[in-house]
Amino acid sequence: MASIPSTANDGFTDPSPSSFSPSPQKSSTPGVAPFTNIFGRFSQWRKSLDLPNPGSVENLQKEVKTTHLTNFIFDGARADLTKSLSLNPAFQVTHSFALGSQTTAPSYNFGAVFANANIFLQGTVDHDGNVNARMNQGWTENSITKMQAQLSSQPGHNMIQLEHDYQGQDYTLNAKAVNPWPTDLTGIFIGSYFQSLTKNFAVGIESLYQRPTPEMAELSTSYLAKFTSTDKSWIATAQVQPAGIVQTTYWQKLSEKVEVAADLQLIAAPGRRDAIATLGAKYDLRMATFRAQLDSTGKVSALLEQRFAPTFAFLVSGEIDHFKNAAKVGVGVMIESTTLTPEEMGMPPQP
């Protein structure tokens, strides 16, 4: 008799699976009761491991991408005028102008964003009438459906991507369909699963099923791994793709204001052997953000984003390609205005 309270106590102190009492829920059909018991014990044991969610496969290299300036660099001149019309729900419109670029034609873009707790709607339209649409709908805290489309009056420039993302306690599941066509079931279908194995280490798998015509189909699978330090100050990732592409990244937060990131991409496909290494640093200062980057193709680039006032920012970017003897320079302004009074934005009233 005395042993019963002691085992009940052990259940709280010992996290091993054997110390858990069977699930108290009774199944209505007696035939499946052993299985639901096993499942209940398994999920309790899994919960007791207390593994963190590994994040999504899409965001595997998120920290590296925000530190490197590859996604931020521009050339020529640009101006972005953003106007916030409401804070909760968020609603803002953007007018962006770009000209003088070596690679892209001068353009005007109008964008609108609306977001509340569950839904996110975004759209941009350029001067040619091409529309980019994006919609995210959150169903619960960890289940979200995303839609992304490019709509153009020219044939062959249309794209639609439908996606569902589920974030479990220690895993993430994601399914994507790009340009699915219901009558002959062609399109690109991507499924991924990312699972934490320990508190620091997560592995994942991503499968890509391509079916451009009903007669042709191809399945390829890539593998991923992510190592996060316990205080999240550094992250290392690796991704292996079947065509012989290996991509490894390393990101470290050196201090509150400085982050560095390295990226190494190896291609060992038959007939092509190549490797690209990229090193970058990002400084977050009080009124400015500075990014600098150096890569093994001979490119040195930098981007400075200087905020002169909370509503006005000035951008300068530059890139020198030492091997090709080419250079790019860009300047830009970002102006944010609002129709709201300071009180409506939640600021204390000025004396």
Place this chain on the structure above:
Amino acid sequence: MPSEETKERITKVIDLGRTVLHYSWIPLIIYVGYTRSTPQPTLIKLISPLA
């Protein structure tokens, strides 16, 4: 397998849906944002980049 006629109909419906989405997406966001915003902005402030 659906018949040729059904396939053609599905293709037509998808093409129509794409055209509707193309021309109504931005107006839809502006309508939703304009009606749900607190406080509601005036139309001229919504459209003009300078006002």
